[in-house]
Amino acid sequence: MITLTYQYKLKLNKQQAQEVERTLEVCRCVYNFALSERKHWLKSRKSPVNSCSIHSEYIIPANSPYPNYNNQAKKLTIAKKSNPNLKSVNAQVLQQTLKTLDKAFSDMKAKGYGFPRFKKQMKSFVFPAMLKNCLAKGKVKLPQLGWLKIKQSRDYPTGFEPKQARIVKKATGYYLMIAFQSQESCPDAPVGKVSLGLDAGIESFVATNTGELIKAPKFLLQAQSKLKLLQRRLKHKTKGSHNWLKLQKKIAKLHEKVANTRRDWHFKLANYLCDLTDNIFVEDINFISWSRGIVRKQSLDSGIGQFINEILPYVCWKRSKIYLKVNKDGTSQECSNCGNHTGKKQLSERIHNCQYCGYTAPRDVVSAEVIKNRGLIAVGQPVNQNACGDVLTGLLQSNLSELVKCL
Numbered sequence: 001m002i003t004l005t006y007q008y009k010l011k012l013n014k015q016q017a018q019e020v021e022r023t024l025e026v027c028r029c030v031y032n033f034a035l036s037e038r039k040h041w042l043k044s045r046k047s048p049v050n051s052c053s054i055h056s057e058y059i060i061p062a063n064s065p066y067p068n069y070n071n072q073a074k075k076l077t078i079a080k081k082s083n084p085n086l087k088s089v090n091a092q093v094l095q096q097t098l099k100t101l102d103k104a105f106s107d108m109k110a111k112g113y114g115f116p117r118f119k120k121q122m123k124s125f126v127f128p129a130m131l132k133n134c135l136a137k138g139k140v141k142l143p144q145l146g147w148l149k150i151k152q153s154r155d156y157p158t159g160f161e162p163k164q165a166r167i168v169k170k171a172t173g174y175y176l177m178i179a180f181q182s183q184e185s186c187p188d189a190p191v192g193k194v195s196l197g198l199d200a201g202i203e204s205f206v207a208t209n210t211g212e213l214i215k216a217p218k219f220l221l222q223a224q225s226k227l228k229l230l231q232r233r234l235k236h237k238t239k240g241s242h243n244w245l246k247l248q249k250k251i252a253k254l255h256e257k258v259a260n261t262r263r264d265w266h267f268k269l270a271n272y273l274c275d276l277t278d279n280i281f282v283e284d285i286n287f288i289s290w291s292r293g294i295v296r297k298q299s300l301d302s303g304i305g306q307f308i309n310e311i312l313p314y315v316c317w318k319r320s321k322i323y324l325k326v327n328k329d330g331t332s333q334e335c336s337n338c339g340n341h342t343g344k345k346q347l348s349e350r351i352h353n354c355q356y357c358g359y360t361a362p363r364d365v366v367s368a369e370v371i372k373n374r375g376l377i378a379v380g381q382p383v384n385q386n387a388c389g390d391v392l393t394g395l396l397q398s399n400l401s402e403l404v405k406c407l
């Protein structure tokens, strides 16, 4: 099954825009209500019987079940009968809002995300099912909202069925994201001859094993410094004042521009890398924990996680290239030429200098070579080239078994 998501800009008239705003607001209320219900339940279970607060305590009967998704969805159906506001919004949209909350709670447990917060504003909502014959040139038909005009920046994909639609509110207007699905399966790309190892760098954005150090472009950095300037200016404005709001809007627009520029550059870079090679290997890094650590600022600014985990695999898939993640442990501590362990490097140490074979190269490039070697083993190809292009000798082949262990 193949899923593609296309984004179109919506051209709403005043009435439609109001309807979208109202739906967003109802979704927000439902989300916040459901969240408070869960919060109260959890708090009511926390206080010990013998030492509860003398002022106030959450009391919910011991036999009342935890308000999980099913429970809350049932209550929503009942509430809709007496609340005209809830009734006026598509039922599936509201259920989807409850699901979003449910996912926030399960992500908290599974992925270690923070406790879900109340929303000051809702940015989007989803129609999980589409109507029949809902697509026409320049317009889309949605439940509750009817026909909406779009700016048809690209044709709908042929052979695909629209499955889901999401309306997103951004600083520059409303957008419609349609998920198209096709039942056809897509065969895995064959393993090609040329391979490329990528190291997500601190100094450079990515380093390749061919010695290329790719840095984030200047225009991206410029936009980011402009953003910081505006944010600093915001501090001096009175919160909520007319000028504050104006600046806030300006910042939101610039944020969107930076995100778009970055995304565009990521796609170009991914396509460029695909031009170079058949197989791409990357490190399996948890970018969330990474971005909390020492390299926080750089990694967030450049969006490296989004590039490695979302855009690059997508482009590789589209262009039938192999994309594979390999074990990240110790890629900077290993010599790519002889496979020996060279010990830990300080972050400031930018050059790899092997004490066993004397191989010298930039640190990130060596890491990329190690990643490439691990990737080749994972796809079952011989590691037949070292940095100089020589065929590995018997001694080096024996090191391969060590490499396999760390995969």
Ligand SMILES: [Zn+2]
Pocket: 335, 336, 337, 338, 339, 340, 354, 355, 356, 357, 358, 359
């Ligand atoms: Zn060496």
